Amino acid sequence: MSDITLYDYWRSSAAYRVRIALGLCGLDFDSVSINLLEGEHKGEAHLARNPQGFVPALEIDGHMMTQSVAIIEYLHEMHPAVGLLPATPLDRQRVRALSHAIAMDIHPVCNLSVAAFAKSIAAKPDEMPVAWFHKFIGAGLASYERMLEQNAPSDFSFGDVPTMADICLMPQLYNARRWEVDLTAMPRILAVEENCNRHPAFQAAHPDQFAPKG
Template sequence: MREVMSEIVLYDYWRSSASYRVRIALGLLGLPYRTVPVDLLAGSHKITAHFERNPQGLVPALEIDGVMMTQSVSIIEYLDETRLGQGLLPAEPLARQRVRALSHAIAMDIHPVCNLGVVRHVMDMAVAHGEDGDAARSEWMAKYIGSGLAGFDAMLAQSGTPSQDAFCHGDRPSMADICLIPQLYNARRWNVSFAHLPRICAIEQRCNAMDAFADAHPDQCPR
């Protein structure tokens, strides 16, 4: 285990799915941190000071162990590897691969096409063609979040994931749950129903009953 020698600082936007994931992970590990809000709507992620933290101009950026880190999934894996025994990823290789696959289905397939920059471009293109930008956004979100969650649910049902599992894999939250819950927040925000996916609904209910998930919710975050 690596000893933490300095304050942990999270450069965060309250509605960012990626930042939400890191907030949950820090909470599950019991790691106190200080939040520095980065207002994406105001363009605060495009100023020089933030590019120095994250050259992509994205959130989150996490200052920990004397290093500035980016990319939420990579950060979560680092936390799992350096704060041993917490089980954000299982120890057994096949189980570990499965949790990664579930996590990537959201973080690398659903999220990138539904983030702020992409959706703004979709809206701009719709308006340029004389169409309703808000309607184009709603249709886009329904298509990609809806189909993505259906695929995730099908992955959960695959052989090797017992139906009695309380969470995405096993009886404790993993990186897969950490990725899932922020995506469900976004689904609700854009009126994408997942009520027909009862397994996902049950996992969400169990996660949201835990302090680490509840405390990381966007409504609890500084803006």
């Protein structure tokens, strides 16, 4: 048993981010699945951990923490040598801007509960999910690609070590591929993805490693 417990769902983008961050920090953790499809996140036990009824919730250092980006920033402050955020204020701003382009702009409108509500009021509900995800994931990642073009070429989104930007990007790329979003016009993103896929922390955090058995 680890001293760190992640209340998790295998396909949650936010939980996936925290799994990557923990791996980059070299921290072992126990994963406790909260089944979103069965509504466990709205149950009394989980609401006591996270009053918003979301995943992840992370029990670490004797505290329960929520909100993936805030958790990642905490992990950076506790383990600054890992480099989840860069050393200078300007570079940290650049990484935060990239991270927020995913976590604050793409992810909220592509959350399954948001998409499900949109489908419930759509004029053509059968056509809505694919069109919705292609629109918002595709446009958001195209903007991210342009943001990368403003920086010098590098192995990762900002510099040559993984940062919070990559932690946010990779779960969104997982969703993009799940919904067959066209990424062919995004060479910088694809190069970053290839480098992240080679990294053990990203490999260990992948949803396939946490998918329900059977």
